[in-house]
Amino acid sequence: MHCTVDKLTDFATQALIKTGMSEKNARLSAIHLAHTDAAGIHSHGLKNLRGYIHKMQLGAMNPRGEAEVLREKGALALLDAHDALGTVGTTAAMDKAIALGKEHGLALVTVKNSSHFGAPFLFPARAAEAGLIALLLTNTDPNTGVPDGRGRVIGNNPLCYALPWQGHHPVVLDISLSATAAMKIIRASTRGEKLTGNVLYDLNGHYTDDPAWFFKGGALAPVGAHKGYGLSVLFEALTSVLSGGTPGFLVKSWLLALDTPNAITHTVITIDPTALIGESAYAALDAYFEHILATPAAEGSQGVHLPGQRAFAKYDAALAHGLEMPEDVISELQALASELALTFEAC
Amino acid sequence: MHCTVDKLTDFATQALIKTGMSEKNARLSAIHLAHTDAAGIHSHGLKNLRGYIHKMQLGAMNPRGEAEVLREKGALALLDAHDALGTVGTTAAMDKAIALGKEHGLALVTVKNSSHFGAPFLFPARAAEAGLIALLLTNTDPNTGVPDGRGRVIGNNPLCYALPWQGHHPVVLDISLSATAAMKIIRASTRGEKLTGNVLYDLNGHYTDDPAWFFKGGALAPVGAHKGYGLSVLFEALTSVLSGGTPGFLVKSWLLALDTPNAITHTVITIDPTALIGESAYAALDAYFEHILATPAAEGSQGVHLPGQRAFAKYDAALAHGLEMPEDVISELQALASELALTFEAC
Numbered sequence: 001m002h003c004t005v006d007k008l009t010d011f012a013t014q015a016l017i018k019t020g021m022s023e024k025n026a027r028l029s030a031i032h033l034a035h036t037d038a039a040g041i042h043s044h045g046l047k048n049l050r051g052y053i054h055k056m057q058l059g060a061m062n063p064r065g066e067a068e069v070l071r072e073k074g075a076l077a078l079l080d081a082h083d084a085l086g087t088v089g090t091t092a093a094m095d096k097a098i099a100l101g102k103e104h105g106l107a108l109v110t111v112k113n114s115s116h117f118g119a120p121f122l123f124p125a126r127a128a129e130a131g132l133i134a135l136l137l138t139n140t141d142p143n144t145g146v147p148d149g150r151g152r153v154i155g156n157n158p159l160c161y162a163l164p165w166q167g168h169h170p171v172v173l174d175i176s177l178s179a180t181a182a183m184k185i186i187r188a189s190t191r192g193e194k195l196t197g198n199v200l201y202d203l204n205g206h207y208t209d210d211p212a213w214f215f216k217g218g219a220l221a222p223v224g225a226h227k228g229y230g231l232s233v234l235f236e237a238l239t240s241v242l243s244g245g246t247p248g249f250l251v252k253s254w255l256l257a258l259d260t261p262n263a264i265t266h267t268v269i270t271i272d273p274t275a276l277i278g279e280s281a282y283a284a285l286d287a288y289f290e291h292i293l294a295t296p297a298a299e300g301s302q303g304v305h306l307p308g309q310r311a312f313a314k315y316d317a318a319l320a321h322g323l324e325m326p327e328d329v330i331s332e333l334q335a336l337a338s339e340l341a342l343t344f345e346a347c
Numbered sequence: 348m349h350c351t352v353d354k355l356t357d358f359a360t361q362a363l364i365k366t367g368m369s370e371k372n373a374r375l376s377a378i379h380l381a382h383t384d385a386a387g388i389h390s391h392g393l394k395n396l397r398g399y400i401h402k403m404q405l406g407a408m409n410p411r412g413e414a415e416v417l418r419e420k421g422a423l424a425l426l427d428a429h430d431a432l433g434t435v436g437t438t439a440a441m442d443k444a445i446a447l448g449k450e451h452g453l454a455l456v457t458v459k460n461s462s463h464f465g466a467p468f469l470f471p472a473r474a475a476e477a478g479l480i481a482l483l484l485t486n487t488d489p490n491t492g493v494p495d496g497r498g499r500v501i502g503n504n505p506l507c508y509a510l511p512w513q514g515h516h517p518v519v520l521d522i523s524l525s526a527t528a529a530m531k532i533i534r535a536s537t538r539g540e541k542l543t544g545n546v547l548y549d550l551n552g553h554y555t556d557d558p559a560w561f562f563k564g565g566a567l568a569p570v571g572a573h574k575g576y577g578l579s580v581l582f583e584a585l586t587s588v589l590s591g592g593t594p595g596f597l598v599k600s601w602l603l604a605l606d607t608p609n610a611i612t613h614t615v616i617t618i619d620p621t622a623l624i625g626e627s628a629y630a631a632l633d634a635y636f637e638h639i640l641a642t643p644a645a646e647g648s649q650g651v652h653l654p655g656q657r658a659f660a661k662y663d664a665a666l667a668h669g670l671e672m673p674e675d676v677i678s679e680l681q682a683l684a685s686e687l688a689l690t691f692e693a694c
Contacts, residue, residue, distance in 0.1 A: 075422060076453055076622050105422070106455050148644060148645050148649060175573070205645025224575070226522070231522075233518065234482075243624065244623070247638070273588060277591035296498060297552070302495060303495055306580070307577040
């Protein structure tokens with residue numbers, strides 16, 4: 001169904017306001033989710049709005065939650081998001097990290113008691129548009145195994161970064177540390193397909209190509225085995241440990257435990273690339289990006305893209321011309337409209 | 348051949364002094380290399396000493412090079428290593444990052460015009476022993492391909508981190524961003540084995556299981572495809588871009604281009620885990636590590652280890668009782684002794 005981003009945003013804003021959120025937080029959250037769909041990331045956009053609102057209705061997410069600065073020390077800050085939707089605490093953390101990064105050249109802001117925010121890329125992209133390099137880390141519920149072990153032990157703790165690129169959208173990478181997404185394993189199962197590569201552990205701690213193990217408690221495999229495992233440990237240290245937040249191994253899935261606060265931690269690091277060498281840093285980034293884009297295309301491929309480049313092309317097109325929304329997302333939004341006695345007319 | 352770490356260190360110190368290095372820099376470099384062998388990482392220890400010294404003799408590495416602080420701004424600093432052996436600039440960068448991290452809670456120090464330093468783990472481990480979380484990034488010569496492209500485009504830019512662990516050696520991860528090491532591909536070729544997994548691109552930019560492509564210009568594959576690619580881009584931005592150093596795509600292999608300065612860039616980031624929540628951060632790290640170590644062993648495995656745990660067990664044993672050195676390393680050291688008119692009696 002063809003929809004406009006503005007109308008999707010307006011609907012989501014109304015739905016969040018009706019659930020008790022302030023107009024300001026409702027609008028920034030709605031923009032974040034609708035713009036995630038605009039970038040083609042439908043799994044993490046408005047599809048989740050109904051779940052977020054159900055979680056608020058169950059008292060496990062606080063529609064009136066605001067991020068509070070608990071501690072500030074030089075270029076570091078600690079925030080408590082008080083169980084607000086993840087967009088609220090992460091926006092506040094990014095605002096603070098942009099200000100501190102501009103002032104000090106380097107900043108770290110961590111926010112505990114936060115919740116799922118959908119896709120992260122728009123948060124660090126905003127810092128990159130302000131001229132900063134930005135990283136956003138999050139811990140997650142335990143969904144991933146560790147080499148030589150069995151069970152779900154660590155999170156697939158995602159990382160998103162953005163780098164300024166003059167005259168372009170930022171270069172943005174958004175990855176988790178599992179070899180593949182749970183969603184892709186579920187899809188393989190639905191289609192009766194085997195898994196390729198080392199992406200899932202069975203209950204004995206061995207790699208399996210049978211997606212059915214996922215539903216019996218099998219663990220996602222970390223990307224690159226010990227590499228993804230080790231990065232997950234680092235990101236846990238930089239999120240829950242630095243903030244004093246809930247360790248990942250005590251976090252519950254925001255969706256599968258809808259009546260339990262998500263209580264995840266995000267950490268933002270910003271770096272001013274001009275801090276040490278001045279404005280020439282931007283030209284150095286441009287030159288590096290151009291070097292990569294000059295790579296000859298692999299046989300049979302469309303050629304090389306920088307991280308995030310394809311998503312931003314979709315994003316620009318969707319903001320200009322609207323976008324085709326998947327039916328399952330539309331169904332969720334229609335059901336939500338009915339539950340909240342709103343009219344859904346975005347499409 | 349059974350050797351003692353102290354005698355290996357003494358020999359390497361003498362060899363470096365004889366090549367023109369100050370006693371201080373010779374000793375810290377020798378300790379670094381011998382202790383790398385102690386941890387069982389023979390590919391990155393004293394095996395390379397002869398190559399480093401040849402590079403000095405060719406004028407492409409400066410035995411008298413010292414790290415110079417070019418710029419300091421709050422918690423950030425920029426150093427120039429003036430083509431010294433990588434141990435010199437990295438030690439200086441880590442010293443500075445430890446001091447700034449203790450003072451500010453967060454620090455970033457980048458050092459350009461540096462060279463290969465062997466294995467990185469001892470540098471951040473020192474910061475972790477001082478109570479800090481530490482990351483060490485390095486750019487490399489282009490040895491890795493990018494998805495949908497062909498050729499060697501990016502570096503496999505390694506990351507090493509260390510986390511404090513009370514009553515234990517730090518938790519240390521040392522990884523590169525290629526799916527596997529070039530050395531393992533060369534070994535597969537020597538043994539006539541096929542490669543497993545997506546670890547090498549052929550000249551068309553397709554994955555290949557034939558290690559022979561490596562010798563015809565095939566590129567290492569990034570770990571997790573777009574994941575490793577994207578992380579390499581980030582680490583390049585945090586090394587050569589922040590420092591104004593040589594971009595990875597202009598860097599030459601320290602060993603294959605022995606008469607050319609290596610000119611790589613390292614960046615150290617330190618974070619004081621107590622900055623925001625006090626000493627309880629160390630207990631939170633301990634609890635997280637204990638959670639991981641409590642993981643049931645996979646069927647047929649020896650059970651889970653934390654990153655670096657096995658290497659430090661070897662390290663402790665080698666420092667206490669000496670170690671068995673591989674014959675190829677001993678041959679290199681004996682040849683070096685002969686070239687420098689020194690006696691090799693470490694074993």
